[in-house]
Amino acid sequence: MPEITRDEVAHLATLARIDLSDAELDHLAPQLSVILDSVASISEVASADVPPTSHPLPLTNVFREDVVVPGLTAEQALAGAPESEQQRFSVPRILGDEQ
Amino acid sequence: MSAATSTDWTRRTAAEMADALAAGEVTSVELTQAHLDRIAEVDGDAAAGVHAFLHVDAEGALAQARASDERRAAGEPRGTLDGVPIAVKDVLATEGLPTTCGSKILEGWVPPYDATVVRRIREAGLPILGKTNMDEFAMGSSTEHSAYGPTRNPWDLDRIPGGSGGGSAAAVAAFEAPLALGTDTGGSIRQPGAVTGTVGVKPTYGGISRYGLVALANSLDQVGPVTRTVLDSALLHEVVGGHDPLDSTSVDQPLPSFVEAARQGAGKDLTGVTVGVISELRGEGWQPGVLARFDEAVERMVAAGAEVVEVSCPSFVHALAAYYLILPAEASSNLAKFDAMRYGLRVLPEGVDAPSAEEVMRATRDAGFGDEVKRRIILGTYALSSGYYDAYYGQAQKVRTLISRDFEAAFGQVDVLLSPTAPTTAFRLGEKLDDPLAMYLNDLATIPANLAGVPGLSVPCGLAEEDGLPVGLQVLAPALADDRLYRVGAAVEALLTEEWGGALLDRAPELKGAAQ
Amino acid sequence: MSAQTVDLLSFEETLEKYDPALGLEVHVELSTLTKMFCGCPTEFGAEPNTQVCPTCLGLPGAMPVVNRKAVEGAIRIGLALNCQIADWCRFARKNYFYPDMPKNFQTSQYDEPIAFEGWMDVALEGEDGEPETFRVVIERAHMEEDTGKTLHVGGATGRIHGADYSLVDYNRAGIPLIEIVTKPIRGAGERAPEVAKAYVAQLRELIVALGVSDARMDQGSIRADVNLSLAPRGSNVLGTRTETKNVNSLRSVERAVRYEMRRHAAVLSSGGSILQETRHWHEDTGITTSGREKSDAEDYRYFPEPDLVPVAPSREWVEELRGTLPENPTQKRARLQAEWGFSDLEMRDTVGAGALLLIERTVAAGTAPQAARKWWLGEMARRANETGTEIDALGVTPEQVAAVQALVDAGTLNDKLARQVFDGLLAGEGTPDEIVAARGLAIVSDEGALSAAVDHAIAANPDVADKIRDGKVAAAGALIGAVMKEMRGQADAARVRELILEKLA
Numbered sequence A: 001m002p003e004i005t006r007d008e009v010a011h012l013a014t015l016a017r018i019d020l021s022d023a024e025l026d027h028l029a030p031q032l033s034v035i036l037d038s039v040a041s042i043s044e045v046a047s048a049d050v051p052p053t054s055h056p057l058p059l060t061n062v063f064r065e066d067v068v069v070p071g072l073t074a075e076q077a078l079a080g081a082p083e084s085e086q087q088r089f090s091v092p093r094i095l096g097d098e099q
Numbered sequence B: 001m002s003a004a005t006s007t008d009w010t011r012r013t014a015a016e017m018a019d020a021l022a023a024g025e026v027t028s029v030e031l032t033q034a035h036l037d038r039i040a041e042v043d044g045d046a047a048a049g050v051h052a053f054l055h056v057d058a059e060g061a062l063a064q065a066r067a068s069d070e071r072r073a074a075g076e077p078r079g080t081l082d083g084v085p086i087a088v089k090d091v092l093a094t095e096g097l098p099t100t101c102g103s104k105i106l107e108g109w110v111p112p113y114d115a116t117v118v119r120r121i122r123e124a125g126l127p128i129l130g131k132t133n134m135d136e137f138a139m140g141s142s143t144e145h146s147a148y149g150p151t152r153n154p155w156d157l158d159r160i161p162g163g164s165g166g167g168s169a170a171a172v173a174a175f176e177a178p179l180a181l182g183t184d185t186g187g188s189i190r191q192p193g194a195v196t197g198t199v200g201v202k203p204t205y206g207g208i209s210r211y212g213l214v215a216l217a218n219s220l221d222q223v224g225p226v227t228r229t230v231l232d233s234a235l236l237h238e239v240v241g242g243h244d245p246l247d248s249t250s251v252d253q254p255l256p257s258f259v260e261a262a263r264q265g266a267g268k269d270l271t272g273v274t275v276g277v278i279s280e281l282r283g284e285g286w287q288p289g290v291l292a293r294f295d296e297a298v299e300r301m302v303a304a305g306a307e308v309v310e311v312s313c314p315s316f317v318h319a320l321a322a323y324y325l326i327l328p329a330e331a332s333s334n335l336a337k338f339d340a341m342r343y344g345l346r347v348l349p350e351g352v353d354a355p356s357a358e359e360v361m362r363a364t365r366d367a368g369f370g371d372e373v374k375r376r377i378i379l380g381t382y383a384l385s386s387g388y389y390d391a392y393y394g395q396a397q398k399v400r401t402l403i404s405r406d407f408e409a410a411f412g413q414v415d416v417l418l419s420p421t422a423p424t425t426a427f428r429l430g431e432k433l434d435d436p437l438a439m440y441l442n443d444l445a446t447i448p449a450n451l452a453g454v455p456g457l458s459v460p461c462g463l464a465e466e467d468g469l470p471v472g473l474q475v476l477a478p479a480l481a482d483d484r485l486y487r488v489g490a491a492v493e494a495l496l497t498e499e500w501g502g503a504l505l506d507r508a509p510e511l512k513g514a515a516q
Numbered sequence C: 001m002s003a004q005t006v007d008l009l010s011f012e013e014t015l016e017k018y019d020p021a022l023g024l025e026v027h028v029e030l031s032t033l034t035k036m037f038c039g040c041p042t043e044f045g046a047e048p049n050t051q052v053c054p055t056c057l058g059l060p061g062a063m064p065v066v067n068r069k070a071v072e073g074a075i076r077i078g079l080a081l082n083c084q085i086a087d088w089c090r091f092a093r094k095n096y097f098y099p100d101m102p103k104n105f106q107t108s109q110y111d112e113p114i115a116f117e118g119w120m121d122v123a124l125e126g127e128d129g130e131p132e133t134f135r136v137v138i139e140r141a142h143m144e145e146d147t148g149k150t151l152h153v154g155g156a157t158g159r160i161h162g163a164d165y166s167l168v169d170y171n172r173a174g175i176p177l178i179e180i181v182t183k184p185i186r187g188a189g190e191r192a193p194e195v196a197k198a199y200v201a202q203l204r205e206l207i208v209a210l211g212v213s214d215a216r217m218d219q220g221s222i223r224a225d226v227n228l229s230l231a232p233r234g235s236n237v238l239g240t241r242t243e244t245k246n247v248n249s250l251r252s253v254e255r256a257v258r259y260e261m262r263r264h265a266a267v268l269s270s271g272g273s274i275l276q277e278t279r280h281w282h283e284d285t286g287i288t289t290s291g292r293e294k295s296d297a298e299d300y301r302y303f304p305e306p307d308l309v310p311v312a313p314s315r316e317w318v319e320e321l322r323g324t325l326p327e328n329p330t331q332k333r334a335r336l337q338a339e340w341g342f343s344d345l346e347m348r349d350t351v352g353a354g355a356l357l358l359i360e361r362t363v364a365a366g367t368a369p370q371a372a373r374k375w376w377l378g379e380m381a382r383r384a385n386e387t388g389t390e391i392d393a394l395g396v397t398p399e400q401v402a403a404v405q406a407l408v409d410a411g412t413l414n415d416k417l418a419r420q421v422f423d424g425l426l427a428g429e430g431t432p433d434e435i436v437a438a439r440g441l442a443i444v445s446d447e448g449a450l451s452a453a454v455d456h457a458i459a460a461n462p463d464v465a466d467k468i469r470d471g472k473v474a475a476a477g478a479l480i481g482a483v484m485k486e487m488r489g490q491a492d493a494a495r496v497r498e499l500i501l502e503k504l505a
């Protein structure tokens, strides 16, 4: 049975940028273990020669032409912003480097 | 008194409303006002009433209705449904109308653009009554996971209306709207349809544009109609369906006429139609009253000329597991954009001086997402992690192939497949809230269609003996053969309505005063 | 940010002890009219957040659609780099959170790039001065999208570190990028810095010739990341690598490689170990500083982008695009060298200075090859060096150089006056003709004025005049100088000399 530990859940929460409280971690870890247990059987279902399906319909080569289409005004773009300044989205200080 | 002669316009079907508009017997403003009045009477809020709506736009709807009446007066209606009001699930972007997806994290967000389907209903002249309640980001089968409180089932206000599109189904079942748009990722149109006694259709993947649908699981999501009759679904499907260059996964080929297929089905003749009953979608864990009504409906179909065979789809037993890996994986990535930087909620962490962007993201996502959403984001993050990807996500995609093969084999033998839409009738509010697995089992019968991209429809097939609550029959067809759903669905509907001596919803309790 | 100074090993000692392994990741911003996945314009320098839409802002519900022209650009770059073109490939989501990225995932390609397994022969100077090539093997070229631009506010430096908050403009978000990744380049030894620079220069030349990007390093439309590791000399074991980000000039590519080689060597030879991290290049000080720690296990949770369908270029389409490729750069260089009559050394300097295409355009505009070369490698290279830019980013076009040279050829200007015309061009004073007129730069051919100036010079320098009268013709230089001074340089020196000798004969 694939047990998922409290520490693993905490790590995943960090990756997913969710600040889980201790109580939430206590609550979530066993629930996730139960869910994972119920889906674990999947690893034995399909043999190696079965191709994966990522799209239900086999479409390919759907393109748009390189033609400008009117978008949003800066005012519309910024209308939902929690904060803005100088026609830009204002965000709290960034600690990490760019990728 | 039959519905067609009732003076209460909300009791009519959308097709009847359209005819009355065309005949000049009623105006769109009258129709729209009648529905707004009904909403005021029964919808209430999180504390009492059906609570199908998160946002009602009375002013906007009436303005659109007036414009529709002017077009009619000028002899220029835009189509059959011009003037017939509609409700829209809150997961579809509506320019100028709040769109929350049932989540606190999007509280107050007003999109600067319309989803393609919303643009199409506006262009076709349908006044938008408002936005309907849903499980947060469409994660759930009961609408209890809405951050704004649950919707109640019009058949019994202590019970769930299904989910995630419980709001759209309940609005239609409670005669608050004749038509609604829903979305279906694993059954979110069909299962609410089944438990509220309404009709719901999940079209072929790619049949209706997803542009402007806030994605839950992109490879599974489809927009579809929620109505009280099969013909109404066909009418709405024709308005919103068809190719959209803004959705790369949209199918670019002409649609068969769904309305024609529904009218043909209403003739109650199923001669020459072979239907397959899926053996894996019945048995242990299925409510006896659900199976009994389903079996009776199948007998009626045989009497109407259909040939019935039993069909095995052995991979369907793995569908739920595959679904609960693919869905959280895609969802965990889709929901990353809700990070407090560009729109929506921004929560500053407590006791932190000058918090960083990352700290604000984490605090906001903790405060803004509900339990079920967090559960699925964590699960999806896990399933995509290096080291687990092949065993979980990769394997789930293979199971998808097996399920498609089962469908292919089955449709080599039969024209359509049948099953009950959901294993049980509507359960009580709160009953399964702390048991995610039990909740997930509701979608057992609906999920395979999403995994394979084939279309499905749920049509009411009676009330279960043990609780007197609606039961749904699911019809599944091959990809792009949505017209078969309408033909068979309309036949089932006509056969059973004849037997019942009226629509099933006529037997639902009167809700007058429910809002108090 | 601590700009700590690090002890470096000398380059010679570095090479005695270690072999470098280079890896170059170059991002090219395509010059399509619209973005990778939406119809927003890509023009540089627009007002903030005016070139955005629901898709590139990552608004809930919006969806991407692939720009055909960008796919063509990717395929053409792939073909020009001798790559194979995938029969079938997909976009994937690279998941990580960062405020400049609207969806918090980058739509990129992962294990299915559109182009893979190619190479480029880089031209270098051989030991004996003969031209020589070095083959750089290309691992892949894939399609992805750019991020927004961030302005850091507050703090001492205006840089990210120490800022109070940041302001984001998403105009750049979603602009198509082609990321070109080399296989580890080994065996370059002491020439590693030179190979790195020559590779980027030649790649840039190729991109410009393809017409898929303006490839302006100064505007960030081509950006190079330099991966470097050292192995003990003679060993096959690759050391820990560092990735120096966004090195934004050709000269800096060379300097950054050299710097990192010497820094790695200093750390390793003193018994330390290299941290796997990104490094920041500082153009002003010529050093790198520590950035983000980077582990191989970084979990981007890649998976196929479910909102897009696979790209499966037909072989006909690929061959059609192959037919649009410009002349192979190596052949083209050989052809131009023959046409222009340049020596090997002259040609190599031309390529090394990134002036090949500039000279080609200048010649096309009517200038003699040697004159074109003289301007670009002399005057323009000097000015670029002084201002720390590339010569094609100076703001002087080949057509303008040709117009100035035409004025020299016509006798209107001499070289000294021509330089003043370039000053005027850079100051935005108009066309060369307008500048000559406005600044009054044309050579004075009025014999009367010239004759008077010669008379003044003779009168002012009687000793010199006597010497010339005595046959010491070489002394004329002093008088010519005096005349030119009076004429503010606007005289034909040869004519002045003639006049002096006539008058003192």
Ligand SMILES: [Mg+2]
Pocket: C108, C144, C179
């Ligand atoms: Mg990249």
Ligand SMILES: [Zn+2]
Pocket: A071, C035, C038, C039, C040, C051, C052, C053, C054, C055, C056, C057, C174
């Ligand atoms: Zn855009």
